Structures are given as C-alpha cells and as structure tokens.
Amino acid sequence: MSESKPLYIYNSLSGKKEVFEAINPPFVGLYSCGPTVYSDVHLGNVRTFLTFDIVYRYLSYLGYNVRYVRNITDVGHLLDDSDDGDDKIETRARLEKIEPMEIVQKYTNGFHDTVKTFNLIPPSIEPTATGHIIEQIEMVERILANGYAYEVNGSVYFDVKKYAEKYNYGELSGRKIEDQLEQTRDSLEGGNEKRFFADFAIWKKASKETIMKWPSPWGDGVPGWHLECSVMSTKYLGQQFDIHGGGMDLKFPHHECEIAQSVGADGVNPVKYWMHGNMLTVNGTKMSKSLGNSFLPHELISGDHELLDKGYSPMTIRFFFLQANYRSTVDFSNEALQAAEKGFKRLMNAIELLQNLPKSDKSSIDINKLIQNSNQSMNDDFNTPVTIAYLFDGVKMINSINDGKEEISEADLTVLQKFYNDFVFNILGLQSETSDSKSNNVLENVMDVVLKLRSQAKENKDWSTADLIRDELKSLNITIKDSKDTSTWDYE
RNA sequence: GGUUCCGUGGCCGAGUGGCUAGGCAGUGCUCUGCAAAAGCAUCUACAUCAGUUCGAAUCUGAUCGGAACCUCCA
The missing domain is CATH 1.10.730 (Isoleucyl-tRNA Synthetase; Domain 1)
Known part of the structure; x- marks a missing residue:
C-alpha cells in the first residue's frame, strides 16, 4: 500500500494546497477554536468540529502523534467593542438568573454530549479561557513591552498601525487596512478609546457590575476576544505549531488578530498551516x-x-x-x-x-x-x-x-x-x-423465533399468517427483509 | 462600498484542458407467493456571452445570479 503522493493541506495563508510537513515529526500540534459556552452549540458548529475531527483522525492514521487542543471559551466575548461592552455569558446568566459559571458548566456539558453523539474524538487538551488568565495578562505585558499596544483607561489595545509598519496585518485574510479605512471612519465618532479603527482590545476594563473579572496591572478587567486562543495554543503546542483550524467566519478578525498578537508578543508567526471550514x-x-x-x-x-x-x-x-x-x-x-x-x-x-x-x-x-x-x-x-x-x-x-x-x-x-x-x-x-438497536439480546432472540414461525407459515403456503406477522411487525417499525431462503429484520 | 469565494444533471455534491466521481430520486431487470427490502444495469450536466486553444464545463475577460467576511458567531 504505497502512498505515491504525500498529504496536501489547503493553507488559508497561501491560498494553495501545500505538502504537509510536520515541524517536529512524528509530533503534530493541532489547535481548533472551540465553542463559546453561552448557549447550545448548533449544527453549524458541529460541522466545523467534525472537520477537525477528521484531520485529527487521519493524521493519527498516518502515524503522527497528534496533540489536539480545542478550547472552551468560558469568559464571554464582549458583545461589542464600545465602552459599555457586555459579556455574553453574563448576559445569559442574568437572563437565566444564575451564576455565570453555572451557564458555563451547563453549556459545556451540553457541548460534550453533542460532540459525543456525533462520535467526535475528545481533544488531548481542552483548556478554558478562565484557566489561563495569568498567561493572558503576561502576553498583554509582552505585547506592551514590545510597543505594539497601548493602555487607555484600564483597557489595553493592540496598536495595529504600529504593527503594520513592520509586519503584514492582513496576511491571512487578504485585507488591506487602507481598503477598510474609508468605510469605518464614520463609526469612529464618539468617545472611542481606540487610536485607530482597526485596533482591538487585548485587555478590557470591567465595569462595576461585571461579575467575572480579574485583577491586572491595569485594574480589574477581562481578557480581549482574541487573546485566549493565542495563549492556549502556544502554551500547549509551542510558539510555532503545525495546524490551526476554525470556521471560515473566524478568519477575520479572530485569526488575523491571533497572528498579530503572537508576532507582537514573541516575534514568531505561530501557525504553519491555517485551515478553515466552510459554513453550513x-x-x-x-x-x-x-x-x-x-x-x-x-x-x-x-x-x-x-x-x-x-x-x-x-x-x-x-x-x-x-x-x-x-x-x-x-x-x-x-x-x-x-x-x-x-x-x-x-x-x-x-x-x-x-x-x-x-x-x-x-x-x-x-x-x-x-x-x-x-x-x-x-x-x-x-x-x-x-x-x-x-x-x-x-x-x-x-x-x-x-x-x-x-x-x-x-x-x-x-x-x-x-x-x-x-x-x-x-x-x-x-x-x-x-447494532445499537439490536444490542438487546432478548429482542434478538424473540425475533429469531418470530421469523422462524413465519418461515414455517411460508413453507406451508399459509400466506395470511405470514403476511399478518409482517404487517404487525411493520406497525412496530420492524421491517422484514425476505431473501431467497432466509429472512432478516431491521429496526427503523 | 471593500475583500474573498461560488454558480455542475430532478435533488445533494466531486473533479479535470481532451478519457465526463459518487449518493438519492427516475427507468429497466434480477430475486420473489405477493409486497417490501436488497442487488445489477441505465438516462439527463457543467449560469450567460465572447476570447485563447487542434480541443474547455475546466484557462482569460465581461455579464447575470448567489454566499461569507469587513460587528459577536464554527
């Protein structure tokens, strides 16, 4: 069974299929963006997770030792980037009148059940954002130290303009900052803390009412939307790892920002192959x-x-x-x-x-x-x-x-x-x-008897009995399949 | 408006410069007491218009239509 051609992976970064070469064979680091657990995952989410389940399974089949990391986002992304930005999980918690962490637990459980139903292999590591606050703060500090972020009012923003002077912001999504500038300028009015429209929060000051918040050098707050994936992927897979996956809709800004953060913090482009699953x-x-x-x-x-x-x-x-x-x-x-x-x-x-x-x-x-x-x-x-x-x-x-x-x-x-x-x-x-529905041995044995009786009736050309059995079973959602000399059954 | 992608037979969906996946449905046949199930065989296609080419559904351009992203979303 010789494989004449190597594995090719479509890399979103280059827009081409590239030969897959692991950074440190036989090991492969695979990261996939997981769900934000503020409500049930829907079928579209499942499709993306399935995509990376296949990647994981096939790489393993090829003999790679894959470490598969898929995060749980359990601190809600801010609803918007304005100052009164709210947290999805907290919003939901208020709605349901329970603790934010109760929401997290509830929908994490639901997510696990779903994923199991579809026979997805659990990841090797399933880290949570709240479990990596310290690392996230450290990353913000590194980005600040390198001059690619600035603090305003207890919030820290990534300085896209500064970053773009030296690096290519938009290399993944193919976007040019200039192209977007004109459209968004209008919405820049008002008390925006950002220096530049494309800047994004990497640490966000928390309001007094916010329940889930953490102390930081800049005061109490929450980590920015894109930070957790940068932190957790590199923590468990190394500063540069093989494959990062996610839905197409995360390509921009989420993944673009991840690249900027990692480069801004450590000067290393974190991912060799970016893979994006399309939408349902x-x-x-x-x-x-x-x-x-x-x-x-x-x-x-x-x-x-x-x-x-x-x-x-x-x-x-x-x-x-x-x-x-x-x-x-x-x-x-x-x-x-x-x-x-x-x-x-x-x-x-x-x-x-x-x-x-x-x-x-x-x-x-x-x-x-x-x-x-x-x-x-x-x-x-x-x-x-x-x-x-x-x-x-x-x-x-x-x-x-x-x-x-x-x-x-x-x-x-x-x-x-x-x-x-x-x-x-x-x-x-x-x-x-x-096999699941047939796992009931008693039913299996009973059916054997029933089919035997029916075969006998057929041998005696007692068609009415044979048909009666068939019809009665049909109403129980059991289908009889007759072949030449045997009959089998199937549960609908 | 900007960026990216797509348009394949009744439906879903691959793929490639010439040899035209696959599934479902349809049709025919086999099996069979009848039916169902199952199996086998088989038909219909590449949005439109122009160009490149010996040859294009596959490359180029234009047109029409659709989608995603540009704001949280897998």
Whole structure:
C-alpha cells in the first residue's frame, strides 16, 4: 500500500494546497477554536468540529502523534467593542438568573454530549479561557513591552498601525487596512478609546457590575476576544505549531488578530498551516445563532423542527457532512439528508456483508487500486466526498462477490476488511447504528423465533399468517427483509 | 462600498484542458407467493456571452445570479 503522493493541506495563508510537513515529526500540534459556552452549540458548529475531527483522525492514521487542543471559551466575548461592552455569558446568566459559571458548566456539558453523539474524538487538551488568565495578562505585558499596544483607561489595545509598519496585518485574510479605512471612519465618532479603527482590545476594563473579572496591572478587567486562543495554543503546542483550524467566519478578525498578537508578543508567526471550514447554510444563508435559523442537534435527531420532515440519526448527519468538502458550504435540506440516510445505510449493509464474504482461490477484483485511490483522496486535503465515492465502488465489489459474480481470495478479503475498518470507522469516524438497536439480546432472540414461525407459515403456503406477522411487525417499525431462503429484520 | 469565494444533471455534491466521481430520486431487470427490502444495469450536466486553444464545463475577460467576511458567531 504505497502512498505515491504525500498529504496536501489547503493553507488559508497561501491560498494553495501545500505538502504537509510536520515541524517536529512524528509530533503534530493541532489547535481548533472551540465553542463559546453561552448557549447550545448548533449544527453549524458541529460541522466545523467534525472537520477537525477528521484531520485529527487521519493524521493519527498516518502515524503522527497528534496533540489536539480545542478550547472552551468560558469568559464571554464582549458583545461589542464600545465602552459599555457586555459579556455574553453574563448576559445569559442574568437572563437565566444564575451564576455565570453555572451557564458555563451547563453549556459545556451540553457541548460534550453533542460532540459525543456525533462520535467526535475528545481533544488531548481542552483548556478554558478562565484557566489561563495569568498567561493572558503576561502576553498583554509582552505585547506592551514590545510597543505594539497601548493602555487607555484600564483597557489595553493592540496598536495595529504600529504593527503594520513592520509586519503584514492582513496576511491571512487578504485585507488591506487602507481598503477598510474609508468605510469605518464614520463609526469612529464618539468617545472611542481606540487610536485607530482597526485596533482591538487585548485587555478590557470591567465595569462595576461585571461579575467575572480579574485583577491586572491595569485594574480589574477581562481578557480581549482574541487573546485566549493565542495563549492556549502556544502554551500547549509551542510558539510555532503545525495546524490551526476554525470556521471560515473566524478568519477575520479572530485569526488575523491571533497572528498579530503572537508576532507582537514573541516575534514568531505561530501557525504553519491555517485551515478553515466552510459554513453550513439553510436556504442559502449561513446558519447562525443571531439569524435564528439554526438547528440544534437534538432537533435534527428527533425531527422536531419546522423545516424537517423527519428526524435523522447522528451518523446520517455525520455522513451527510462528509459527503461535501469541508471547504465548501453545505446547504441543508430534507432531500439531501434523506439521500445521505439511504446512502449511509447502503454502505453499512455492505460492510456487514463483508464480514462473511465467500472466499475463493484468487481475486477477480483489484482491491489495491481501491485502497490506493482512497488514500490518495484523503491525502488531497482530506477530500472525504471522493473517498466516500471510492468506498461505494468497493460496495459494488462486495455486493458482486456476495452474488457470486466476482471472487476474492482469503488474503485480499482480510486486507479489504481492514481497509473498510480503517476508513469507515477510524478515519471517517462512522459507526454502525443498527447494532445499537439490536444490542438487546432478548429482542434478538424473540425475533429469531418470530421469523422462524413465519418461515414455517411460508413453507406451508399459509400466506395470511405470514403476511399478518409482517404487517404487525411493520406497525412496530420492524421491517422484514425476505431473501431467497432466509429472512432478516431491521429496526427503523 | 471593500475583500474573498461560488454558480455542475430532478435533488445533494466531486473533479479535470481532451478519457465526463459518487449518493438519492427516475427507468429497466434480477430475486420473489405477493409486497417490501436488497442487488445489477441505465438516462439527463457543467449560469450567460465572447476570447485563447487542434480541443474547455475546466484557462482569460465581461455579464447575470448567489454566499461569507469587513460587528459577536464554527
């Protein structure tokens, strides 16, 4: 199984696919921006986390020792950059009349449940912003010491103009400060503390009412929006690490600011490969909390949502996402989900067949090509839709072998079984869902009896009894599948 | 207004300068007491207009349409 081509990653920094070369092989540092835990994560969030789950899984499969860091933002980003900026978590806490940390705990728990439902592997480290206040203050101090920040009134702002004299502010997002200047000048009026419109807070003075605040050299306050990721990524992965991921919407300003902060503090560009996952859309517009068009995972699973005809299982949803490239938007629709549901079922059925395929002396099919293609598509910037297409080619092979139209040798079968196990379960992270509902041994045994009775009825040409059993089971959401001489069943 | 990206068959979605993924739906067939399920086969495409080229859906330009970011958001 030789990989003729190395892994390529689309680097947002260069806008090109680049050969992936780890900074310190076999180790790889992977950082992904996690959720702000002030409300439930929605499906769009899940998609991004899934993207980096695939990255994590595939790099691990390739033999890298990956340290995966995904943060929890538990001090709310300021609602806006004005002086009366408020904190999302605190706002929510007031709304729900509970402690801010209770909010944090509640939605962190919810996030963990969700992520588990979709079979995402937990990160190696899941640091919280509040757990790294000291480091954040230290970073502010370093930036100040280097002259790339200034203090006003207990708040500290990053000096973008100064930074831009020496470095390229906008290298990631492709933005030029001059381009934005004209548009924003109007909104600069009023008592803004910032010297320059593009400056951003790295430490923000807290008002008297603020509950969550920390002492600092500049008085009580809270860390700025972008600081935590800079601090936690470099703390656990080093001043320069391999991959930083996040949603497309974080590219600017969040990630741009992260670069500026790290360079401003330590003079080092922190990230070698930036990866950005694209958005999940509904009717063509981005799914987002503020637009009110978001789906909560449990709504999708239960089907309890006005835009849904029915519910879809977590693995169906996972499969649905993986059928699109992570760099493309995915539009959400019932039809697409239904297609994914059936396709996923077809794939899983074939994998079940694969376990007991008839063996022959030699193979009439070329599984090496299949395996090589699959590896190569994953190496091509984690191209899961193409990989899945190859997996379906394999499905066709498996079914043909099962029908006796093609043959496979014992050695090849072992290889093929391992291949599907690796790709479907380990890399794509899918898991069988039927086995869950069949895990009930009692039900399984009872069904065996029922099917036996029905077979007997069929042998006696007692069609009415046979059909009665079939219809009654149907109303219990159990589908009987008749084949030549055996019957199987499936739970809907 | 600025920046970036996209426009593929009934639907979802890959990809490439010539050999036209894959899934779903449709159609035909096989299996079958019937049905379902399952399997096999098969059809329809590259927004519009111009240009480059022996050849473009793939490159260039224009037009139309859509999206994201520029303000918290994965």
